[in-house]
Amino acid sequence: MSMIELVVPVLMDEPPPAGLQPAARRAFTKPIRVALIDNGKPKARELLEAICKALNTHIPVASSRLIAKGSASRVIDDEEVEAISAQADVVITGLGDCGACSACSLGDAVKMEAAGIPATVVITDVFTRHIASFATTLGMPGYHAAVVPHPIYAKDAETLSQIAQELAAVVATQLQGEAVPPQRDR
Amino acid sequence: MSQITVDEAEAIEFMYEQSWTDGLPVVPPTSARVQAMLAAAGLSEDTILGSVPSRRKTVSANIAASNAVMAGCRPEYFPLVVTAIEAVFDPAFNVNTVATSTGGAAICIIVSGPEASRIGMNAEHNLLGSGNRANATIGRAVRLTVANGLGAKTGKLDASSIGHPGKITLCFAEKDPDAPWPALRLEHGYRPEDSTVTIMATEGPRQIAQQLSESPEDVLLAFTGAMKQPSQFITGKRGQCVVILGHEHAQSLRKAGWSKSQARAFLAEHSRISPAELAAGGIHVESGAQHDMSIGADGRIATFADPADITLVTAGGAGAGWSAYLPAWAPKQHSLSITRRLRPVGEALPDCGPDGCALPGFEYPSKEGLS
Numbered sequence: 012m013s014m015i016e017l018v019v020p021v022l023m024d025e026p027p028p029a030g031l032q033p034a035a036r037r038a039f040t041k042p043i044r045v046a047l048i049d050n051g052k053p054k055a056r057e058l059l060e061a062i063c064k065a066l067n068t069h070i071p072v073a074s075s076r077l078i079a080k081g082s083a084s085r086v087i088d089d090e091e092v093e094a095i096s097a098q099a100d101v102v103i104t105g106l107g108d109c110g111a112c113s114a115c116s117l118g119d120a121v122k123m124e125a126a127g128i129p130a131t132v133v134i135t136d137v138f139t140r141h142i143a144s145f146a147t148t149l150g151m152p153g154y155h156a157a158v159v160p161h162p163i164y165a166k167d168a169e170t171l172s173q174i175a176q177e178l179a180a181v182v183a184t185q186l187q188g189e190a191v192p193p194q195r196d197r
Numbered sequence: 198m199s200q201i202t203v204d205e206a207e208a209i210e211f212m213y214e215q216s217w218t219d220g221l222p223v224v225p226p227t228s229a230r231v232q233a234m235l236a237a238a239g240l241s242e243d244t245i246l247g248s249v250p251s252r253r254k255t256v257s258a259n260i261a262a263s264n265a266v267m268a269g270c271r272p273e274y275f276p277l278v279v280t281a282i283e284a285v286f287d288p289a290f291n292v293n294t295v296a297t298s299t300g301g302a303a304i305c306i307i308v309s310g311p312e313a314s315r316i317g318m319n320a321e322h323n324l325l326g327s328g329n330r331a332n333a334t335i336g337r338a339v340r341l342t343v344a345n346g347l348g349a350k351t352g353k354l355d356a357s358s359i360g361h362p363g364k365i366t367l368c369f370a371e372k373d374p375d376a377p378w379p380a381l382r383l384e385h386g387y388r389p390e391d392s393t394v395t396i397m398a399t400e401g402p403r404q405i406a407q408q409l410s411e412s413p414e415d416v417l418l419a420f421t422g423a424m425k426q427p428s429q430f431i432t433g434k435r436g437q438c439v440v441i442l443g444h445e446h447a448q449s450l451r452k453a454g455w456s457k458s459q460a461r462a463f464l465a466e467h468s469r470i471s472p473a474e475l476a477a478g479g480i481h482v483e484s485g486a487q488h489d490m491s492i493g494a495d496g497r498i499a500t501f502a503d504p505a506d507i508t509l510v511t512a513g514g515a516g517a518g519w520s521a522y523l524p525a526w527a528p529k530q531h532s533l534s535i536t537r538r539l540r541p542v543g544e545a546l547p548d549c550g551p552d553g554c555a556l557p558g559f560e561y562p563s564k565e566g567l568s
Contacts, residue, residue, distance in 0.1 A: 012204050018226045019199040020217055020263035021345045025253050051487025083487055084294035084531040086251050110356025111294040111531070118251055141297075141356045148252055148348060 027150030033124040038187050039100070042073030046099035048119050050083035053164040054171065055106035058133065061168075061175035062103060062157070062182060069183035084111045086118035096126045101186045105133030107156075108163055113138040114145045117156070121149045131185040133178075135161035155185045198242050198259045200228065212267070217345060219337065219365050223267035234262035237272035238279050239542040246279065247286020249347055251293040252354070256282070256346040261338070264345055268338035268366075273316050274331055276539055278338045280394040281306050284535040285339065291532045295398040296349035299356050300430060302398035302526035303363030304343065305439055306336050307510060309381040310392030312539055313370035320372035322514030325402055325441075325521060336368030361401035374447065374511040378457050381510050385536045395508060397439055397534040399523040400429070408518035411449040417463050423522050424468035424500055427478025433470045433498040434488045434528040437506040440464065443513040443520040461504035469497035488528055508534060 045066070047059040056077065063075045076098060080087065087095070095102060102123040107113025113134045120130040134142055134156045146154035159174050166174070203211045208225040212218055224230070235242055235258055242259035258279070265278050285292050285304060295302045308318055319329035327333070349355040357364070373380045382393040407419040420440060425432060442450070442460075450460055472482050472492065482490045482498070490498050501507055506529065513519065525532065 013206070014202050015205045015208060015225060015227055016200045016202050017208065017212075018228055018231045018259065018263040018266075019201055020226055020260060020267060020341070021215070022254055022256065022260060022347070024348070053483060053486045056485065081487065082530045084291060084298075084527070086293075110297045110299040113356075114297050114354070115251070115294065138356070140352075141354075144348075144353050145297075148254075148354065150253065 024148050031125055031150045033151060033154070034127045034129045036129060036186075036188055039070050042071040043100040044073055044098060045075040046095050046102045047075060047077045048080055048087065048095075048102060048104040048116070049077055050080045050104070050106060050112050050116055052083050052106045052108055052112055054166060055163075057168065058159070058163055058171050058175065059103055059105055061171050062133065062178060065172075065175040065179035066182055069179055070187065080119075083109070084115055086115050087122060092122050092126050095123065096128050099128060102128050102130040103133060103157075103182065104130065106163060107132060107134035107138050107142065108161060110138070110141060113142050117142045117145050117154070118149060121146070121151050121154065124151065129186045131155060131157050131182055133157045133159060135159055135163060137161045157182050157185060198228070198231070216350060217267065219341060219344065221365070223341075224269055226263035226266040230266040231259060231262045233272045234265050234270070234275045235259070237542070238276045240279065246282050249286070249293050252347055254347050256286070256342065260346045261342050264341040265334075265338040268341050269330065269334040270338050271316075271330070274335050274338075276542060277308060277312060277316070277392075277394060278335055280537050280539045281335070281339045281396055282342055284394055284396045284537045285343065287535045289533040290396065290398070290535050292343065292347065295526070295532050296343050296347055297354050297356050298526065299358040300400075300526045301357030301360035301364060302532075303361065303367040303401065304336070304339055305363065305397045305399040305523055306339060306368040307371055307381065307395040307439065307508070308335075308368070308392065309371040309395065309510070310387075310539070311390065312392035318370035320370035320512045322516075324369040324512055325367070332368050332370070333366050336366030339368075340364060340366060363399065363401050367399070369441075369512060371510045372512045374457075375451060378451065378511070381508070382538075384457070387538055392539040393536050394539060395534060395536040397437060397508065397523070398526045398532045399439060400526050402441075402521045402523045405520040405522055406518065407446060407520070411445075411452070413450045413453045413455050413460070414463070416446045416449050417460060418467060420464060420520070420522055421467040424464065424524070425470045425474065427470070427475045427480040429524050430526065431524050431528055432480070432500050433475055433482070433490050435499055435502040436528045437525040437534050438501065438508065439523040440507055440509045441513060441521040441523075442509060442511050443518065444515045445518040446520045447511045457509055458504065461507045461509055464507050465499070465501045465504040468500040469493070469495065470500060471497045487530070502529070
């Protein structure tokens with residue numbers, strides 16, 4: 012048997028930076044400020060606004076602010092994180108209904124968490140496995156997601172409202188309680 | 198440099214088991230082979246080629262070299278591989294998104310300049326097909342580096358719904374056009390003796406047949422028919438593309454006195470599309486979403502907002518009248534084409550001082566699309 016040495020051509024995930032962890036959770040007793048990071052995917056804004064509206068039945072919402080990211084394929088930068096952190100108690104990002112946009116909306120949520128702001132990412136059910144891989148790569152394995160049925164772009168306002176109402180309790184738990192694993196596909 | 202000892206007779210199967218391959222067999226990346234790659238480019242193994250903060254990954258030369266060995270590259274190809282990989286890490290290319298999109302983008306690589314012929318690249322017959330080692334393995338080395346260096350693999354961080362064969366390799370050389378048309382590297386401001394690498398994230402190539410007319414307008418309208426295909430993702434959304442103008446088609450344009458700029462302007466103008474044409478193909482205009490599909494005064498929407506978004510190169514062999522068209526996989530806000538000069542081995546870098554270089558007049562077109 013002739014043995015050879017191979018150079019390993021693969022980069023493994025690096026260990027998370029020291030101190031990288033989700034924001035601390037607490038029950039909100041006073042009205043909160045919600046930031047919605049809209050990635051511009053069709054119906055993303057409508058769905059995020061519907062979720063925020065429905066969230067009010069679980070957590071008192073003082074105000075909501077919509078942030079249009081402009082491109083679904085970028086992650087917010089440090090300046091944006093700082094600006095949002097100054098004006099929001101919690102963040103909801105989305106809509107992750109494709110490979111790149113789900114990864115980048117997850118990246119937005121992870122960045123807000125690292126900055127101390129509880130967050131969640133809204134994705135469609137076909138991307139649960141995809142963002143689970145990205146969450147590990149980003150150093151927050153097992154990070155939660157608020158999962159909605161795919162596709163969203165074809166849903167009318169009434170259906171979006173219904174989806175949002177069904178999802179609001181999950182979002183409230185994710186923003187206030189312990190980080191939970193992604194839901195099962197719906 | 199991390200190494201692992203295996204039975205030589207089982208090496209290929211071992212590499213399959215490790216998911217190091219693209220589905221085709223790969224050459225075992227022994228230390229000697231990897232060192233030969235690095236030496237050909239004058240790089241040390243720990244030279245950093247680029248990083249992707251959105252993946253917390255930094256790729257060094259030894260990762261690129263080991264993947265180039267696996268792809269089947271000869272060492273003299275490696276400087277071009279490195280140049281292409283450095284282009285991939287340009288933030289405006291946005292490889293984090295390119296390599297994970299459900300759209301399944303290829304990294305199309307175009308080499309312009311004398312280095313292409315020096316290493317035996319194909320710019321003639323079947324340049325997008327099989328048979329040329331340099332074309333096939335340079336493109337494969339870049340894709341393998343993205344897969345193994347950035348985790349862009351099926352079931353992991355590559356979410357391609359369908360994908361296409363160009364995701365294995367998609368690389369070719371420009372055939373320098375006859376005067377007075379400028380070669381691609383000259384259009385980017387480089388010298389005839391320079392060699393450049395241009396990359397673009399693309400869908401698969403469409404073959405364009407025009408064998409019944411030599412009229413420049415007819416030749417170019419054959420392309421715009423493909424450019425206006427409604428279900429192509431960039432149609433009406435301001436994208437980029439590669440046009441490979443085949444032998445007969447390039448001759449038709451040059452004989453008629455058309456310039457490359459004139460051809461690009463014609464293509465940009467005639468690829469504009471109306472909402473009705475989109476709707477006839479089942480596609481509707483996005484509103485209130487991320488893509489700019491604003492309707493112009495002519496009642497149509499730009500597929501290419503600027504003629505410069507069309508990378509037009511001459512290549513291919515003589516025949517009946519064939520060309521090719523490769524649309525970018527997504528609109529410009531998601532990824533931009535990048536061109537880099539091949540830096541000769543041993544060329545001194547500028548002395549930038551402790552704070553790095555400020556490049557005069559250099560800025561990215563937009564913050565959008567960066568990650």
